[in-house]
Ligand SMILES: Cc1cc2nc3c(=O)[nH]c(=O)nc-3n(C[C@H](O)[C@H](O)[C@H](O)COP(=O)(O)OP(=O)(O)OC[C@H]3O[C@@H](n4cnc5c(N)ncnc54)[C@H](O)[C@@H]3O)c2cc1C
Ligand code: SF4
C-alpha cells in the first residue's frame with residue numbers, strides 16, 4: 001500500500017485527501033502545523049465577530065478522519081528530502097512517503113515598512129493571527145488597516161463589529177482597483193463608508209510608529225500625516241508559503257512551488273497544489289500563474305487526487321467564478337469582467353436606484369459573446385452562467401433569459417425587467 | 432502634525448455587550464414582567480385592567496424599543512455579532528436563569544395552576560389569572576383561565592418578538608412575509624377567533640391546529656361537542672379531518688412542510704420569533720440527527736396508537752352517533768397506514784432513497800396493523816392494542832403534551848435551542864417531514880461551486896441540520912426536518928442556498944436529492 005503524504009490541511013490538501021480516499025486504499029497522512037483539524041480559513045472573521053465558535057468552522061466532525069482512514073499529524077515540516085523520499089519534521093522525526101503533495105498555502109505580505117514587526121501590528125491569515133488579533137484589539141480606540149482588498153474589508157468588518165473605529169488605507173484611488181471596474185468599486189466603497197469605516201483612498205503608508213511602551217502608536221502616510229492608533233492590520237495581499245522549503249533545494253521554486261499543468265513539480269512523486277503552487281504556464285492563459293482562492297485550491301485538490309492515484313489528469317478549472325461579501329453586499333462573478341474593458345470588449349453596467357444592487361455584463365463587441373458578469377446584491381445561478389459561457393451565448397441571449405439564472409430568495413424584487421430595460425435603452429443610445 | 436479622524440461609526444452592533452439604551456429598554460420590559468409577577472400573592476386585584484395594560488405595555492414597549500434601537504438605524508443586513516460572546520445566547524448564567532424561570536412557569540401552568548391564581552370550580556380567580564379577567568370578559572364574556580392567560584402572553588411574545596425579528600432580517604423579504612404570516616395566524620386563528628367562537632357559544636376551535644399536534648382533536652368530548660354544535664361544528668370537524676388528509680398533504684407537496692411549520696404553526700411561531708436568539712444552540716452532530724429520528728418517530732407511533740385506541744374505545748359497533756363504526760375505523764386506518772408502508776416498501780424509484788431502518792419499520796408497521804385489525808375484528812375487544820386507552824391518553828398528555836412540548840420545548844429554549852419540540856417531539860412535524868422527504872417538490876438548492884464551507888448555514892439552522900455538509904458538495908438539501916425557515920439561505924455570505932418549490936426537471940425525489948451538475952470544469956470533475 002503506497003503512502004501518500006500531504007503537507008497542509010487547508011482546503012486543497014484536505015480535498016486531495018478525501019478524493020484519494022474515494023479512489024484508493026492508499027495510506028494517507030496529512031501533516032499540518034497550524035491546527036489539528038481542517039477548518040474554513042474563509043470563516044475566520046466570523047469567529048472574531050462572535051457569529052461562530054472555532055468548532056463551527058470545522059467542516060467535518062472530528063470522527064470523520066479516523067472513519068475515512070485519513071491520518072492526521074499536527075506538526076511542522078522543515079524539509080523535504082526528495083532523494084530519500086521522506087519529510088523531516090521540526091522535532092527531528094522523519095516521515096517516509098511514496099507520493100508527496102505540498103499544499104502549504106500562503107503567508108501575509110509585508111513590504112519592509114518600518115515598524116511592521118511592532119506588537120499590535122499583524123496580518124490575518126492563520127488561527128494564530130486570529131488569536132493575536134483577539135489580544136491586540138482588547139480595549140483599543142482606533143485601528144488602521146493597510147490594504148484595500150478582500151481581507152482588508154473583512155478585518156474592517158471584524159473590528160467594526162466590536163465598535164472599534166477603523167481607518168482603511170487604500171493605495172489605489174478606488175476600492176479593490178485592479179480587480180473591480182470603477183462602478184462596482186465605487187458602489188462598494190460607498191457601502192463601506194456608510195457602515196462607518198473611514199475609507200482613505202490614494203493613501204499609502206510610510207511607516208508605523210511605536211509608543212513609549214513599545215507597542216504601535218500611530219501610522220504615518222506618504223504625505224506625512226499621522227494617524228494615531230493602537231492596532232495596525234496589514235492586509236496588502238499574500239504570497240505562497242514556501243519559506244520552509246529553502247533547504248529543500250531539489251524542488252524548483254519561484255514565487256511558489258513550480259508545477260506543470262498536472263500539478264507535478266520537477267521532482268518525481270511530488271506535486272504541489274493550492275495557494276503555494278505556481279504554474280510555469282497556466283493551462284488557462286486568462287488566469288494568473290498563482291491562484292489564491294478557495295475554489296481553485298479545491299479543484300486542484302480534486303485533480304491531483306486523480307494524478308496520484310494513477311489517472312494523470314491536467315488541471316482544467318473551467319470558467320472562472322468567485323464571490324465575496326463586503327459588509328452587507330454580496331458579490332458574485334462568472335467569467336471575466338476585468339477592471340477595465342479589454343480591446344474589442346463592450347460592457348453594460350446597471351445599478352438599482354437603491355444603490356445596493358448592480359449587474360455588470362461584458363461581451364465581445366463583434367460576436368456579442370458574453371465574457372463575464374459581475375453582480376452585487378443579486379444572486380446568480382452558477383450552473384446557468386457556466387452553461388452560457390460554455391455555449392458561448394451572446395449577451396442578448398443572456399439578457400433575454402436572465403430569469404433562468406435568478407437565485408435570489410422568494411418574494412425578492414425582480415431585477416430582470418429593470419436590467420433588461422436599462423440594457424435596451426443603452427443599446428439604442430449607442431446605435 | 433497629528434490628526435485623528437473621527438469614525439462615522441454609529442454602530443454598537445453589540446458584541447455581547449449592551450449599551451445604555453438597550454439596558455434601559457430591557458429594564459422596562461423586565462418591569463412589565465415584574466408587574467405580572469407581583470400580582471401573584473393578591474387574592475383580589477385592584478384595577479386589574481389597568482394593571483394588566485400597564486404591565487403588558489411595558490413588556491411590549493421595552494421589546495420594541497430594544498429592537499428599534501438595536502437594528503433600525505443600522506444598515507439593513509443580518510448581524511449575528513457577539514452571539515457567541517453573550518451568556519444569554521450561549522448557555523451562560525443568564526440563559527440558565529431564563530431557562531429555569533420559563534420551565535417553572537410551564538410547570539405551574541400545567542400542574543399547579545392554582546398557584547397562578549386559577550380558581551377552583553365556582554370561585555373567583557386570584558392573582559395573575561385574575562389580572563386577565565377583564566380581557567377575557569371583553570373577548571369571550573367569561574372569566575380568564577390559566578390557558579387564556581398563557582394564550583395572551585404567548586400571542587404578545589410572538590407579536591413583539593416578531594417585530595424584532597422583522598427588523599433584524601429586514602433585508603430579506605422572505606423573512607418579512609413569513610413572520611407577518613406567523614404573527615397573523617397566532618393573533619387571528621389561535622387567539623382571537625376561538626375566543627369569538629366561544630362568545631358565540633360555538634365550540635372553541637383553532638382551525639390551524641391539526642391532529643396530531645392537537646392530540647385532543649379526536650377526544651370523545653371534542654368530537655361529540657362538534658357534532659352536537661350543528662352545522663358549523665360539523666364543518667369544523669370535517670375541516671379538521673380534511674386538513675389532515677387532504678389540505679395538508681397538498682400544501683406540503685407544493686411547498687414543503689414550511690407552509691405549516693414556519694408560516695402558520697403557533698409552536699413554530701414562538702420558536703421563530705421569541706426563540707430566534709437561541710437558534711444556534713441546536714445540536715448539529717450526526718449523533719443528534721440519529722436520536723432525532725428515533726425519538727420523533729416514536730412519539731408519532733405513540734400518538735397514532737393512542738388516538739386509534741381512544742377513538743376505538745368510544746366508537747360502537749353500530750354507526751350511531753359518530754357515523755363510523757369500530758370496523759370502519761380499523762379499515763380506514765389499516766388502509767391509510769398500510770398504503771404508506773406499501774409505497775415505502777415497493778415503490779421502486781424510492782427504494783434507493785429509503786434505508787433499511789425505514790424499510791424494517793414500514794414492514795413492522797404493515798404486519799402490526801394487519802395483525803391487530805384481524806385480531807380486534809375476531810375478538811371484538813374494546814381495547815384494540817391490548818392497552819386501556821384512557822391511561823394511554825393520560826400518559827401522552829402528561830409526557831408529550833405537557834412535559835415535552837411545553838416544559839422542555841419552550842422552557843429549554845436558552846439551553847437547547849428553539850426547536851427542540853419541533854425537531855425531536857412533534858408528531859405533526861414527523862408526518863409532514865415524511866411527506867416532505869418523499870412526496871414534495873420542496874428542496875434547498877445549492878449554487879454550483881460557490882460554497883466556502885464557512886458554516887454559517889449549519890450554525891444558524893434551528894433544526895440542527897448540517898446544511899454545510901450538503902452545500903460544500905454541491906448537493907441539494909432534502910431533509911424531513913427542514914422547516915423552511917430560510918435562515919440558512921439568509922445568512923449564507925456567498926449566496927449559495929435557495930429554497931425552491933418549483934417543479935424540478937423530473938419532479939422525482941432523485942432529481943431533488945442529487946445535485947445540480949457542479950459547474951467546475953470541463954473534465955467533469957465533481958465536488959463530492
Ligand atoms: C481571512 C481570509 C479570508 C479569505 N476569504 C476568501 C474567500 O472569501 N474566497 C476565496 O476564494 N478565498 C478566500 N481566502 C483565500 C483562501 O482561504 C485560500 O486561497 C485557501 O485557504 C488556500 O488553501 P490552501 O489549502 O492552499 O492553503 P491553506 O489554507 O493556507 O492551508 C495550508 C496549511 O498548511 C500549513 N503549513 C504551511 N507550511 C507548513 C509546514 N511547513 N509544515 C506543516 N504545515 C504547514 C499551514 O499552516 C496551513 O494550515 C481567504 C483567506 C483569508 C486569510
Ligand atoms: S435547513 Fe435552512 S430552511 Fe431548513 S430549517 Fe435549517 S435553516 Fe431553516
Ligand code: SF4
Nearest residue numbers: 882885886888902923
Ligand atoms: S453559509 Fe453558504 S458558504 Fe457558508 S457553508 Fe453554508 S452554504 Fe457554504
